[in-house]
Amino acid sequence: MQYQPGPYEAQAEVPAPADLAPGVAGEAHAALSWFDRVRALLVRTGLPPEPAVYDILWRYVRDEDHELSLAVDRAMAGDGLTISVVMALRETHLGQLTPAQVNQLIAEAHDQAEALGLRIQSGQTDLADYGRAIAVGGEKLAGPLDATALATLLEQLGAATASMQAANGRLMAELDQAAAETRALADRLIHAERAAVTDALTGVMNRRGIMAAIEKAQEEAQAAGTALALAVVDIDHFKRFNDRYGHAMGDDVLCFVARHLADRLARDGGLVGRLGGEEFVGVMPGVGLQAACGRIDRVRAELAGQVLRSAVDGSSMGRISFSAGVAEHRGGQSGDELIARADSALYTAKRLGRDRVVPDRS
Numbered sequence: 260m261q262y263q264p265g266p267y268e269a270q271a272e273v274p275a276p277a278d279l280a281p282g283v284a285g286e287a288h289a290a291l292s293w294f295d296r297v298r299a300l301l302v303r304t305g306l307p308p309e310p311a312v313y314d315i316l317w318r319y320v321r322d323e324d325h326e327l328s329l330a331v332d333r334a335m336a337g338d339g340l341t342i343s344v345v346m347a348l349r350e351t352h353l354g355q356l357t358p359a360q361v362n363q364l365i366a367e368a369h370d371q372a373e374a375l376g377l378r379i380q381s382g383q384t385d386l387a388d389y390g391r392a393i394a395v396g397g398e399k400l401a402g403p404l405d406a407t408a409l410a411t412l413l414e415q416l417g418a419a420t421a422s423m424q425a426a427n428g429r430l431m432a433e434l435d436q437a438a439a440e441t442r443a444l445a446d447r448l449i450h451a452e453r454a455a456v457t458d459a460l461t462g463v464m465n466r467r468g469i470m471a472a473i474e475k476a477q478e479e480a481q482a483a484g485t486a487l488a489l490a491v492v493d494i495d496h497f498k499r500f501n502d503r504y505g506h507a508m509g510d511d512v513l514c515f516v517a518r519h520l521a522d523r524l525a526r527d528g529g530l531v532g533r534l535g536g537e538e539f540v541g542v543m544p545g546v547g548l549q550a551a552c553g554r555i556d557r558v559r560a561e562l563a564g565q566v567l568r569s570a571v572d573g574s575s576m577g578r579i580s581f582s583a584g585v586a587e588h589r590g591g592q593s594g595d596e597l598i599a600r601a602d603s604a605l606y607t608a609k610r611l612g613r614d615r616v617v618p619d620r621s
Contacts (some may be wrong), residue, residue: 296320304340315345323535325506325513326460327352352459371440378433385426392419458533460510461517469532469540473594476530476544480588487588488551490541491601492520495580495613497537504576512579513537516562523558540598548587548618555583556616563614582608586619 297316306312318324319331330348334340396416404412456468464472473489480487494500494516501509513533520541521531530542543551563580584604588597600619608617 293317293320304335306340306342306345309342311349312342312345315348318535321535324352324458324460325510329506371437375434375437378430378437382426382430385423385430389419389423389426392416458517461514461533463517463521463539464530464532466532466534469530469534469542470594472530472532473540473542473597476542477588477592477594477597480544481590485545486547488543488546488548488585489588489597489601490543490551490555490583490585490616491534491598491605492516492539492541492555492581492583493605493609494537495582500576500579508576512567515567516579516581519562520558523561524554527554529554534598540601548585551587552585552616552618555585559583559614559616580614582613583616584608584619585616586621 297313297320300306300316300320301308301312306316315327315331319328322328327348330352331340334344334348338344392415396412396419399408399412456464456471458465458468463469476487479485494512497509497512500512516537517531517533517539520539523529524531524541524543527546528544529546532540532542534540541555543554546554559581563578566578567576568574569576582605584601584607586597586600586604600621603621604617604619608615611617
């Protein structure tokens with residue numbers, strides 16, 4: 260969809276970007292328009308032109324994540340967009356840990372490993388002491404002992420055994436605590452890893468996650484000599500829907516379409532991710548071009564056959580359809596190249612009237 264600038268950006272008086280058009284010239288012109296917007300925001304906010312900052316502003320001006328765009332608007336309308344705010348936005352909306360948080364997790368893991376090592380060393384020392392006590396007692400038992408000496412020895416061995424039992428109890432409790440701490444840290448790491456590849460709004464994979472999944476699927480298809488198809492899906496007339504019903508309803512539609520795609524492609528081992536805005540990608544391992552087109556077309560027809568209704572009053576909001584381009588993996592091509600071929604087919608679908616699936620013919 261075409262981005263509608265927030266109140267802060269509107270003050271920057273940056274020329275509106277040209278509509279994206281097929282071809283290198285059109286893409287280059289559009290990219291320069293987005294760059295002009297980002298540059299104006301860098302100047303106005305005084306933020307450093309670092310990759311993390313540029314990434315947030317690039318996503319903002321393109322409205323790749325509407326929740327992120329709203330958060331940036333709120334930040335700039337409030338206390339301002341600072342580097343700390345940018346890093347917080349990256350963590351919340353992009354699932355990316357700050358360097359400080361990564362260092363904290365590493366430090367915690369190091370501390371846990373060090374503490375566990377000390378606990379084990381303490382247990383080994385206690386065990387060695389007990390072993391020596393048993394050895395000394397054994398030597399004494401081998402010699403002549405009167406009743407008094409035997410009673411003393413048994414008392415000493417009993418005390419050593421009691422001490423060892425207490426030490427074992429402490430060690431077991433400490434090991435249980437260490438295991439609990441390790442599980443908690445592992446859960447945090449898993450959560451951070453999952454958040455890093457998940458789209459905050461729709462719950463499907465984000466661009467980073469789906470690109471990694473595509474590369475893995477390509478490697479597996481190449482190694483096994485199996486087919487792999489990919490579809491780029493774009494919701495038809497999404498900007499019109501947003502303008503009519505509002506961004507909140509638009510977000511609901513994005514979530515609905517994402518779940519519709521994910522649920523149906525997952526039945527046959529497929530994956531879905533959000534490339535940005537209203538554009539999604541579906542990965543179909545083990546599926547050739549023709550079969551993939553048929554699969555996506557069935558998903559499209561099922562979606563187009565549903566009437567969306569308002570949860571407030573039940574009124575009809577019409578139907579939602581999508582256009583899609585499908586391409587099949589070729590050996591030696593990157594994930595970006597595969598997406599580009601599917602995207603080219605998507606443009607053809609749009610030119611032909613939308614609400615259709617078009618295969619790559621390149």
